[in-house]
Amino acid sequence: MQSSNPDIKPKGKVWTYVVIIIVIVAIISGGLIYYYSTFQHPAKQETISIAAPVYSSSTQDWEDFINNATQSWQAAHPNVTIKFVGPSGASSEGQYYTKLDLLTSSSSTAPSVMLEDMFYTATYQHEGILSPLNSYVNSTVFDNVFPSALGQMTINGTYYGLPAQVTDTLIYYNITLLQKAGVISSSNTTWQPTNWTQIIDAAQKVNNTLVPTDSSLIPLNIYEGSKGDEASSFTGFEGLLYGTGSGLYNFTDHKWVGYSNGLNETFGFYKTVFDEGLATSALSSTPYITAGQDLQQGKLAIAIDGSWMYGYQWAPGAQHPINNFTKYIGVAMIPTSSGQAPGFNTMVGGWGWAMYNGTPSSEKPLVASFMTALDNTSNQILINEPGQALAGGLPTAKNAVNNTNFAKLMPTAPSLDTFYTNILKYGSYRPPVAAYPKVSDALQQVMGDIVSAHYSVSHAATVYNSLLVSAVGGTSVVATTPYTPYFSINSHDTGNNQFNYMSNLYSDVSLSLLSYLLW
DSSP states (O other), X not given: OOOSOTTOOOHHHHHHHHHHHHHHHHHHHHHHHHHHHHSOOOOOOEEEEEEOOOSSSOHHHHHHHHHHHTHHHHHHOTTEEEEEOOOOSOOSHHHHHHHXXXXXXXXXXXXXXXXXXXXXXXXXXXXXXXXOOTTTSOHHHHHTBOHHHHGGGEETTEEOOEEOOBBOEEEEEEHHHHHHHXXXXXXXXXXXXXXXXXXXXXXXXXXXXXXXXXXXXXXXXXXXXXXXXXIIIIIIIIHHHTTTTOOSEEXXXXXXXXXXXXXXXXXXXHHHHHHTXXXXXXXXXXXXXXXXXXXXXXXXXXXXXXXXXXXXXXXXXSSSOOTTHHHHEEEEOEEOTTSOTTOEEEEOBOEEEEEBTTSOTTTHXXXXXXXXHHTSXXXXXXXXXXXXXXXXXXXXXXXXXXXXXXXXXXXXXXXXXXXXXXXXXXXXXOOOOTTHHHHHHHHHHHHHHHHHSOOOHHXXXXXXXXXXXXXXXXXXXXXXXXXXXXXXXEOOOTTTOOOEEEEEOOOOTTOOOOOEEXX
């Protein structure tokens, strides 16, 4: 029976309208999907910001390198803007990190990618600043990096950076000055000390024979104190310390070493060379700059320094190029303290690229892709070439020696490249532990006090241990009472100008005194 109400429509017609509406919506939706799938919309614009030190290379140098190194990558990613953010205004490595700390204190100012001295990896990782890279970088990239470099940016099996450069420490000497002083004969250009005594003896000969007629001449340079920042700790102090059989950190106990024979031997070396007037603190105020010039100009006889000095100072295109470099400047390995095995030591350091952990997760694959391009083998060579931002270093890629550009690193002194590479087998490196910068500061303070306040070795050892406990906490320091070895360090034997270390064990039930004799 039909309804008598004209406003009530038959049910069949209602469903017909519903079907029609659904069909119309489906057609419109399909059209929109097809439209957006075929229309080329602009990709989302991204910015990758990069921080790197400008105290020795200009902002323009860094921008040129980055753009040249990633030209192909940028062409494949036209939606990405690459921005170099400095930081500017830093005149030393220490100031660079102060400014970098400010940048990374806020996600709004933090760079996407930062270049860091590899020893800072543990510190920044501990502070949550660095992003793990294992999930974003192909494992073959890490497999191609020398372990001595990769190990400095690896914590508990997790990679926190891509090493870009590796360097080592050694001894440079002015050949003419050593010939005139009688350290080597006039027909010889090679000098290789086999223990610390021979280094001091050579400096004494320069001091006794040449300085009386030229008071501006410096027999020896080794960086010291806070004015030299990490140059004092790494290039100077640790270059000797790790040649004593001792180190800064006990990896078995996971504690810092408060007292050791090696620390005392190294403190003694510093005290002798500065008390005897063989070294000056002036060169530590401008590390790697003035010392390099003085060595070149015949004002400095012996310098404990780094492999980067050639590309940074003396190579063609560098600040103070030397033609026929090996004719005027000799190179030698740093011997162990008494010539004990393995005979020599070198401190391996360098720089690497790291990613800011605050980078949005969706952007990390893109940033990691950029980093991989920036740090490929060819670019590792490029950044280390004379005149470039990290001039004087060695690539960290195992296959770099097979690259056609490898010869550009030291084109006028290929023997140096061989020398620098060969001594890497004696390499040591700073503990990849977050507290290391605090320990380095403590070392610098004690070095400075030995030089300026003439601390005895025993007092220097006590002060260092105290500073160490204050910096990292007593439970993180091993051997907080002095060791029992007795040291007699003959710093100046007027008969033969010898520098001798004699270590004799004795028993001291109180374990409270470490005797030290100086004159």
